Amino acid sequence: MKNKKVHNISFIITCLIIAMLLNIAVFGQDKENLSERQLIFLRHEIDSLNKLAFKIFSTNPLKTRSIAIKSHALASAVGYQKGEGKANNYIGMSYHITGSYDTAILYYEKALNIFEMPGDTLNTGKIYNNLALLFSHREYYNLALEYNLKSLRYAELMHDDESIFHNYNNMGSTYEKLEQYDNALKAYNECLNILGEDTTQKKLYSYAICNIAIINLLTKQYDSVEQQLQKSLHFFLSEQDNYGISQAYKYLGQYYTERKDIDKALEAIENSNKYGKIIDNKKLIVENRFQKAYLQFLLHNTAQAKLLFKESLQESKNANYLKITIESFKYLSKIDSLNSNYFGALKNYQAYMHLKDSANSLKIQNQIAELNIRYESLQKNKEIANLTAEKELHKLKIKKQLSQRNLLLLLIVGILSIGAIILNSRRKIRKKNTLLAEKNEEIGKKNKELHDHKQHLEEKVKERTSELLKAKNKAEESDRLKTAFLANISHEIRTPMTGIIGFASLLKEEGLSGKEQAQYIKIIERSGKRMLNIITELVDISKIEAGQVHTNKCLTNINEQMQYLYQFFAPDAAEKGLKFSYTEAATSSKSWLITDQGKFIAIMSNLLKNALKYTFTGSIQFGYTIHFKEKSISQWQFYVKDSGIGIPKQRQEAIFERFVQADIEDVNAYEGAGLGLAISKAYVEMLDGRIWVVSEEGNGSNFYVTLPHQLIEKEIPSTIETKQLPSNKNKAISLKVLIAEDDETSILHFNIILKEIAHEIIYATTGKEAVEQYQQHPDIDLVLMDIKMPVMDGYTASREIRKLNKDVFIIGQTAHALAGDREKCIDAGCNEYITKPLDKTILLNMLRNHFNEIKEKDG
Numbered sequence: 001m002k003n004k005k006v007h008n009i010s011f012i013i014t015c016l017i018i019a020m021l022l023n024i025a026v027f028g029q030d031k032e033n034l035s036e037r038q039l040i041f042l043r044h045e046i047d048s049l050n051k052l053a054f055k056i057f058s059t060n061p062l063k064t065r066s067i068a069i070k071s072h073a074l075a076s077a078v079g080y081q082k083g084e085g086k087a088n089n090y091i092g093m094s095y096h097i098t099g100s101y102d103t104a105i106l107y108y109e110k111a112l113n114i115f116e117m118p119g120d121t122l123n124t125g126k127i128y129n130n131l132a133l134l135f136s137h138r139e140y141y142n143l144a145l146e147y148n149l150k151s152l153r154y155a156e157l158m159h160d161d162e163s164i165f166h167n168y169n170n171m172g173s174t175y176e177k178l179e180q181y182d183n184a185l186k187a188y189n190e191c192l193n194i195l196g197e198d199t200t201q202k203k204l205y206s207y208a209i210c211n212i213a214i215i216n217l218l219t220k221q222y223d224s225v226e227q228q229l230q231k232s233l234h235f236f237l238s239e240q241d242n243y244g245i246s247q248a249y250k251y252l253g254q255y256y257t258e259r260k261d262i263d264k265a266l267e268a269i270e271n272s273n274k275y276g277k278i279i280d281n282k283k284l285i286v287e288n289r290f291q292k293a294y295l296q297f298l299l300h301n302t303a304q305a306k307l308l309f310k311e312s313l314q315e316s317k318n319a320n321y322l323k324i325t326i327e328s329f330k331y332l333s334k335i336d337s338l339n340s341n342y343f344g345a346l347k348n349y350q351a352y353m354h355l356k357d358s359a360n361s362l363k364i365q366n367q368i369a370e371l372n373i374r375y376e377s378l379q380k381n382k383e384i385a386n387l388t389a390e391k392e393l394h395k396l397k398i399k400k401q402l403s404q405r406n407l408l409l410l411l412i413v414g415i416l417s418i419g420a421i422i423l424n425s426r427r428k429i430r431k432k433n434t435l436l437a438e439k440n441e442e443i444g445k446k447n448k449e450l451h452d453h454k455q456h457l458e459e460k461v462k463e464r465t466s467e468l469l470k471a472k473n474k475a476e477e478s479d480r481l482k483t484a485f486l487a488n489i490s491h492e493i494r495t496p497m498t499g500i501i502g503f504a505s506l507l508k509e510e511g512l513s514g515k516e517q518a519q520y521i522k523i524i525e526r527s528g529k530r531m532l533n534i535i536t537e538l539v540d541i542s543k544i545e546a547g548q549v550h551t552n553k554c555l556t557n558i559n560e561q562m563q564y565l566y567q568f569f570a571p572d573a574a575e576k577g578l579k580f581s582y583t584e585a586a587t588s589s590k591s592w593l594i595t596d597q598g599k600f601i602a603i604m605s606n607l608l609k610n611a612l613k614y615t616f617t618g619s620i621q622f623g624y625t626i627h628f629k630e631k632s633i634s635q636w637q638f639y640v641k642d643s644g645i646g647i648p649k650q651r652q653e654a655i656f657e658r659f660v661q662a663d664i665e666d667v668n669a670y671e672g673a674g675l676g677l678a679i680s681k682a683y684v685e686m687l688d689g690r691i692w693v694v695s696e697e698g699n700g701s702n703f704y705v706t707l708p709h710q711l712i713e714k715e716i717p718s719t720i721e722t723k724q725l726p727s728n729k730n731k732a733i734s735l736k737v738l739i740a741e742d743d744e745t746s747i748l749h750f751n752i753i754l755k756e757i758a759h760e761i762i763y764a765t766t767g768k769e770a771v772e773q774y775q776q777h778p779d780i781d782l783v784l785m786d787i788k789m790p791v792m793d794g795y796t797a798s799r800e801i802r803k804l805n806k807d808v809f810i811i812g813q814t815a816h817a818l819a820g821d822r823e824k825c826i827d828a829g830c831n832e833y834i835t836k837p838l839d840k841t842i843l844l845n846m847l848r849n850h851f852n853e854i855k856e857k858d859g
């Protein structure tokens with residue numbers, strides 16, 4: 001009914017406009033000659049068409065597209081840019097909602113081009129918002145959030161509540177995908193806030209309610225889910241919003257499934273399909289098929305479930321819906337195993353694992369694609385900046401021309417006035433000779449001044465041009481480095497990734513010898529380490545760039561650090577057959593320095609890592625010397641010397657710049673992102689020190705670092721604290737452990753590590769569950785608390801558990817290892833803190849030390 005009406009209206013408007021355009025053609029008017037009234041009328045009509053297109057967008061996206069295409073044609077015929085831009089946006093949206101993302105992006109960009117140049121803040125912001133949603137659908141989540149923030153700024157600037165609403169709504173959905181449910185909920189609640197008392201915005205209101213219900217469903221807070229979904233469904237139905245209706249029914253289906261209310265679940269899914277088909281939403285239909293299969297699985301109708309899972313698998317495979325494909329394989333494997341078809345179960349399980357792996361690598365690929373997009377947008381900004389620079393230059397040129405013209409004019413006026421004086425005052429000439437001479441002199445002076453001015457202006461133009469040229473060259477150079485850097489990073493991440501995935505799948509093959517297995521595992525381990533290394537470097541450099549790195553100085557025993565470094569790197573040196581040694585310049589009781597221990601170790605480790613990497617025969621030595629000034633210590637000088645390949649003179653300065661490795665011709669010769677020295681240099685400078693290299697190509701390199709000596713306020717401990725290695729007197733310990741962790745791989749890893757010392761392990765996947773488990777098992781000895789978990793994070797959960805028991809041993813663990821995490825953990829009541837990936841020895845030593853101490857105390 002409604003569609004028909006819509007069709008009629010659009011048809012009438014189009015006819016009217018076409019008639020008018022025909023009229024124009026017949027009477028020989030072109031668009032420049034349109035009368036003001038005709039133009040206003042046409043614009044008005046184009047606006048109406050666009051409004052119509054937007055209004056029916058979620059009811060009938062295909063219709064939206066056809067109307068917007070018409071209004072676009074009309075708008076470009078009469079040169080109505082704003083109309084054209086809006087039409088492009090709606091065409092983009094119509095492709096977006098049906099899942100044709102690439103086409104959608106094209107139209108959004110067209111619209112952006114139209115709106116950005118005249119600085120149409122309102123519409124530019126809207127397009128940014130649509131792009132954000134698109135990036136979110138494409139799983140480029142960071143980019144999505146970034147665009148939302150951009151768009152939000154514009155919307156707030158214009159006090160455009162509706163845009164602000166959509167921004168928060170989209171941000172919520174991105175957070176939801178990232179499983180950051182707290183943030184998602186905050187964003188959705190913000191949406192409700194914006195609407196406030198305004199009950200006229202039914203559609204927006206129902207979106208907000210529906211989204212909140214989804215988060216509640218995902219976090220298993222079932223209390224008001226049904227009521228919220230029904231409420232939004234009611235609104236969607238009254239608004240004939242087919243997209244909203246189909247979504248609300250879909251989630252109702254999931255809710256009833258969770259509650260095992262079979263009849264209602266089936267009914268909801270059928271309804272969702274009905275409305276999904278109207279708007280041609282293929283993904284929804286596949287999702288519903290999967291849901292039906294899952295329902296049958298819950299009902300133990302395995303035959304029926306298998307059939308449906310197979311169908312959803314086929315469909316999701318065809319359409320590239322990775323998540324559903326993975327889940328379908330998982331359940332097919334479960335069903336096979338229930339039916340004792342172990343061969344089938346294994347095959348499906350393998351397919352499931354394989355896809356999960358590739359989903360992970362896809363995530364990384366997405367991150368790379370994201371980097372590329374960022375890079376392109378940087379490029380675009382630069383183009384705009386160039387344009388402005390050119391404009392400036394142009395202005396200067398005009399100014400110069402003008403001033404030349406002024407000079408000429410003045411000269412002519414000068415000559416004319418002299419002529420006039422001669423003509424009119426012939427007789428008076430002699431009398432006033434002296435006066436004239438003075439005047440002449442004055443004019444001469446003026447001329448000279450003008451001449452000087454002209455020259456000065458020319459110089460300024462020249463100067464400015466050369467400045468601009470320099471800036472341009474510099475920008476180009478850094479762009480070139482960045483491109484090379486991106487290519488290199490992509491290579492650096494892919495190489496170990498291939499190692500890991502490739503050799504892990506080789507490991508699955510039958511008939512491998514023990515030696516082969518050990519070899520493959522070693523490759524996987526090495527690739528993993530390399531991957532971790534590059535990720536750590538990337539995180540470090542971005543933190544440095546963002547100015548987020550602070551120093552944390554404390555009294556540090558340098559000899560102890562030297563020993564630690566030696567022990568850490570000695571095995572690698574031995575493996576390469578290199579001589580490896582270090583020297584100390586002071587006795588340990590005197591080797592105290594106030595510095596940032598973490599950064600010091602990072603600097604020295606980078607230098608030693610490089611020495612090991614670039615040295616193939618001979619030796620590596622490191623150590624320090626102490627420098628005095630007027631009998632007291634002024635600074636400490638550290639060195640790392642190697643007999644490796646050396647560094648050519650002309651590169652010795654550049655190696656401390658970021659991205660440098662990418663600039664070397666034979667990039668493939670050595671692994672590395674070229675960030676290590678840049679990070680070291682930044683750290684050294686933060687500690688008020690200096691870093692440099694003395695090297696000769698082919699003859700090894702000596703790297704030096706100096707750090708200033710600070711007066712020690714506190715008294716130095718008279719004996720050095722040496723870390724007690726776990727003694728053999730260790731008694732065996734047997735613990736009841738709670739693992740609070742939501743990542744399956746980490747749980748598996750913990751299980752293996754804890755085998756030796758745990759007699760019982762209890763699991764929780766959210767912070768809330770962890771607290772509940774602790775309440776039920778107050779005899780737990782040890783809690784391993786992941787910090788980032790859904791529903792309730794690890795900090796809060798630790799705090800809650802600490803309230804219940806002062807003594808239970810809690811270890812906080814994170815994968816991001818950011819500065820300040822440790823303090824936050826201890827603050828929340830954790831006893832210790834570890835970072836992932838876990839080091840078995842560190843964890844076991846930590847536990848043995850703690851629990852043995854307790855045993856000793858207790859006698």
Ligand code: ADP
Nearest residue numbers: 610611614646655661672673674675676677678
């Ligand atoms: P990466 O080693 O990851 O490429 P770095 O920033 O640590 O990055 O080093 C930058 C560049 O400096 C290296 O690519 C290498 O060419 C050179 N370099 C650093 N240390 C040495 C060394 N000890 N011997 C020879 N070349 C070195």
